[in-house]
Amino acid sequence: MASRAVTARSPSGTAALWRSTTRFARTWPYLLPALFFFVGWQLFPIVRTAWISFTSFSFLLDDSPESASWVWFDNYVDAVQDPLVREGLLKAAIFTAIFLPGMIFLPMVIAVLVDRVANQRLAATYRVILLVPAMIPGPLIFLLWGWMYSNGIGPINYVLVDVLGVYDLANQPTWLGSGNLTFLSLAMMEWWWGLGFHTMFYLAGLSTIPKELYESARVDGASEWRIFWKITFARLRPILLVLVVLRFGTAYALIDEYILTGGFDRSKPTYTWTVYMWDTAFQVGDQNRGYAAAVGWLGTLGMLVVVLWLFYAFRNRD
Amino acid sequence: MTDDRVEFEDFLDEEVAPGLTRGELIKRGAGAGAAIWGVSTLFGAGAAFAGTQARALTPTFYQWIYGLYPDIPSKINKDYAKKVKLDAKIAPVQGFGIDRFVAEAKKKKSTWDVYVGMTPFVEMGSLIDSGTIEPWDPYISKSVVNDLIPSIRAEATYQGKIWSFPFLLDIIIQAWNGELVEKAGLDPDRAPKTWDALIANAKKVVSSGAAPYGAVFDAHGWRSLAPIAHTFNTNVYRPDGLFDFTHPAVVQALEVMKQLMEVAPKNILEEGKVDGGVNTTPDEEAFAGRQAAYYIKYQNAPTRFAGTWPDPSVLHIAGLPKKPGGAGGTVFWNTGAALFKYGQNKKQAADYMSFLTHDVRIWQHALGKDVRGASGQLSPYKSDWAKWKKSPPDWMADWAFTVQNELRTSKAIRTHSFGLTQFVLGKPAWEAYLKGDEKNPKRALAKAQAIVLAEVKKQRKK
Numbered sequence: 001m002a003s004r005a006v007t008a009r010s011p012s013g014t015a016a017l018w019r020s021t022t023r024f025a026r027t028w029p030y031l032l033p034a035l036f037f038f039v040g041w042q043l044f045p046i047v048r049t050a051w052i053s054f055t056s057f058s059f060l061l062d063d064s065p066e067s068a069s070w071v072w073f074d075n076y077v078d079a080v081q082d083p084l085v086r087e088g089l090l091k092a093a094i095f096t097a098i099f100l101p102g103m104i105f106l107p108m109v110i111a112v113l114v115d116r117v118a119n120q121r122l123a124a125t126y127r128v129i130l131l132v133p134a135m136i137p138g139p140l141i142f143l144l145w146g147w148m149y150s151n152g153i154g155p156i157n158y159v160l161v162d163v164l165g166v167y168d169l170a171n172q173p174t175w176l177g178s179g180n181l182t183f184l185s186l187a188m189m190e191w192w193w194g195l196g197f198h199t200m201f202y203l204a205g206l207s208t209i210p211k212e213l214y215e216s217a218r219v220d221g222a223s224e225w226r227i228f229w230k231i232t233f234a235r236l237r238p239i240l241l242v243l244v245v246l247r248f249g250t251a252y253a254l255i256d257e258y259i260l261t262g263g264f265d266r267s268k269p270t271y272t273w274t275v276y277m278w279d280t281a282f283q284v285g286d287q288n289r290g291y292a293a294a295v296g297w298l299g300t301l302g303m304l305v306v307v308l309w310l311f312y313a314f315r316n317r318d
Numbered sequence: 319m320t321d322d323r324v325e326f327e328d329f330l331d332e333e334v335a336p337g338l339t340r341g342e343l344i345k346r347g348a349g350a351g352a353a354i355w356g357v358s359t360l361f362g363a364g365a366a367f368a369g370t371q372a373r374a375l376t377p378t379f380y381q382w383i384y385g386l387y388p389d390i391p392s393k394i395n396k397d398y399a400k401k402v403k404l405d406a407k408i409a410p411v412q413g414f415g416i417d418r419f420v421a422e423a424k425k426k427k428s429t430w431d432v433y434v435g436m437t438p439f440v441e442m443g444s445l446i447d448s449g450t451i452e453p454w455d456p457y458i459s460k461s462v463v464n465d466l467i468p469s470i471r472a473e474a475t476y477q478g479k480i481w482s483f484p485f486l487l488d489i490i491i492q493a494w495n496g497e498l499v500e501k502a503g504l505d506p507d508r509a510p511k512t513w514d515a516l517i518a519n520a521k522k523v524v525s526s527g528a529a530p531y532g533a534v535f536d537a538h539g540w541r542s543l544a545p546i547a548h549t550f551n552t553n554v555y556r557p558d559g560l561f562d563f564t565h566p567a568v569v570q571a572l573e574v575m576k577q578l579m580e581v582a583p584k585n586i587l588e589e590g591k592v593d594g595g596v597n598t599t600p601d602e603e604a605f606a607g608r609q610a611a612y613y614i615k616y617q618n619a620p621t622r623f624a625g626t627w628p629d630p631s632v633l634h635i636a637g638l639p640k641k642p643g644g645a646g647g648t649v650f651w652n653t654g655a656a657l658f659k660y661g662q663n664k665k666q667a668a669d670y671m672s673f674l675t676h677d678v679r680i681w682q683h684a685l686g687k688d689v690r691g692a693s694g695q696l697s698p699y700k701s702d703w704a705k706w707k708k709s710p711p712d713w714m715a716d717w718a719f720t721v722q723n724e725l726r727t728s729k730a731i732r733t734h735s736f737g738l739t740q741f742v743l744g745k746p747a748w749e750a751y752l753k754g755d756e757k758n759p760k761r762a763l764a765k766a767q768a769i770v771l772a773e774v775k776k777q778r779k780k
Contacts, residue, residue, distance in 0.1 A: 058777075059417070060448040060735070063424050143591070151585040152603040169530050170584065177588040263595020267746030282417065284739050285777035286447070 053293035075294035088273030111202030130196035149175035374403035380435025431661035439737035453479035473730035486695035490545035493620035502528035509636035532581030539741030545649035546571035618694035
């Protein structure tokens with residue numbers, strides 16, 4: 001292999017500046033594609049919707065947000081006073097409170113159990129089975145569970161009414177129509193759907209815990225429960241933080257499932273702040289997108305506060 | 319030079335091209351990128367130039383129309399294309415969305431010439447307000463206009479001009495499963511004439527064990543509350559065009575719905591599974607699954623579902639029950655075509671729509687005797703019905719005349735940008751009465767009215 005002699009120079013200020021400048025100039029073209037997508041598809045929409053939220057832009061009446069009036073914080077003031085926004089934020093919080101514990105702890109328990117399976121082939125089989133729901137596209141999941149929960153033709157109520165006789169036609173559960181059951185029904189669907197994906201997260205985390213820790217703990221006489229809390233749970237904190245933050249975000253900002261199960265009925269528990277935002281922006285009346293953007297930002301800022309608190313709560317205490 | 323850079327340049331020199339350096343690689347890459355950009359710009363300019371040339375007539379269809387009428391793309395459009403260049407497309411709409419059309423109109427352009435799939439009380443108001451469409455009057459022939467059934471022409475007219483080229487007509491009717499009705503000991507060929515009779519029959523179906531449910535209806539207001547109100551009085555609209563929820567006829571309609579709830583599935587008020595809750599509703603499941611005897615909905619629904627039964631001929635259809643002395647009307651709507659303001663080929667578009675709507679293959683498919691595949695919509699033309707009544711075609715189902723007769727006393731929901739939304743907004747309020755949370759129907763409906771008016775005011779605040 002031919003080689004070129006490495007020329008050693010004593011760096012002067014100008015030479016160092018020149019070198020870093022030329023290095024930057026040679027590097028940035030490779031960053032351009034990623035920068036393009038980040039700016040165009042992430043940064044620009046964020047800034048643009050923030051800007052629109054300060055205007056009175058209505059899609060059907062105004063040519064563009066630029067032609068609409070600048071209203072400063074009027075949209076935000078209206079949103080804070082809007083009972084639909086307050087109720088929508090509360091509904092989303094209720095669903096998140098129901099959904100999050102199951103989404104965090106169920107996969108953790110499953111992962112701990114799968115991790116203890118000695119037979120590698122069996123463990124791999126369990127992993128594959130767990131991942132099957134994760135492979136199914138979202139719309140199919142919603143159709144599948146919509147059928148499962150159906151009063152008239154769904155298998156769950158068929159078993160409960162026709163097979164077990166626990167309910168009759170008059171008092172059978174209305175899984176997606178009742179205020180009390182709707183969120184639980186949606187949460188169960190989401191737990192099932194995400195079980196495999198989150199279990200893999202935990203399995204990856206469990207694989208980093210040295211087995212010697214468990215052996216030492218057992219030798220010292222620690223109970224399995226204590227071992228779980230002091231070693232397994234403690235060591236999984238970084239994974240927990242990632243999952244809690246991610247899942248909090250998706251739960252609190254959920255929209256597809258709400259629209260598919262509850263439509264745009266404002267009395268339903270599924271008419272959360274995200275559905276109201278979408279409804280306002282794309283359906284109702286003149287499609288007041290300035291106001292809808294403000295509703296979206298209000299919810300987002302609330303979520304940011306919670307996420308910052310989560311980072312604080314899960315901080316490294318070592 | 320760093321070791322990494324040396325190694326990289328050695329790699330370029332030996333494995334890629336002799337003498338190639340890192341700097342040279344970057345220069346060549348930048349050059350290639352600029353060339354690609356330049357060529358694509360030229361292509362773009364070329365395409366733009368091509369776009370200014372006269373284009374083929376470009377109608378765009380709401381997907382469900384192609385689905386229900388496969389003859390349109392496979393035969394009818396091909397026949398029309400023999401004399402005029404035609405480039406029909408599927409519209410990029412979901413639900414009742416019109417965003418793409420409005421967005422293009424703001425730029426004073428339109429990819430398409432005509433949109434086939436507009437329902438006056440749903441999208442027409444918004445399309446007019448946003449300046450996206452224009453009236454058909456300068457382009458549609460007088461003979462076509464004069465041949466429209468008067469109530470359909472009135473529906474398509476707004477502020478004195480025709481904004482919708484009528485095509486596929488839906489009417490809210492009653493249908494029933496004759497097999498279940500007969501099993502309950504009732505005459506399957508006899509339509510209940512009054513709401514009391516229908517409810518009594520439905521209760522008999524349940525008490526006899528013929529079916530779990532006596533009757534079902536679609537809980538969306540434009541498919542139940544409004545048409546049932548029309549059977550009492552068709553003048554249930556405010557001067558501003560909105561539905562008058564507080565009209566006595568609407569109160570009566572809500573009370574009928576309350577009685578129907580007693581013989582309907584528990585989840586009858588739930589939203590549907592698709593199209594934002596508008597379709598695949600619980601009533602459809604129950605009637606298709608032969609779990610309910612009587613059905614209140616537009617005629618296309620029971621004909622579709624009966625097509626899945628072992629014996630579709632047990633389906634019966636009739637006009638809605640009436641109150642003695644009442645208007646005896648119902649609601650209808652016509653899904654027609656809108657003419658894009660910034661489209662081209664406008665005269666041709668009117669000619670195409672006339673061709674499409676007069677093609678007998680459409681009506682043979684819609685009104686055929688075999689409900690399997692019969693899409694169920696009705697022709698908007700007086701001459702068609704006059705011809706068919708004079709000499710009924712072999713292919714035509716008997717119920718077609720029964721349903722068409724309902725047009726005499728029926729009215730469409732008024733065109734308004736809140737035409738459909740008002741029922742979505744008010745639904746939770748009147749459903750409180752249906753669920754028993756509110757004891758007084760007038761109070762429930764007054765609340766519905768207040769909610770709608772508040773939302774309209776909020777939208778118009780600016």
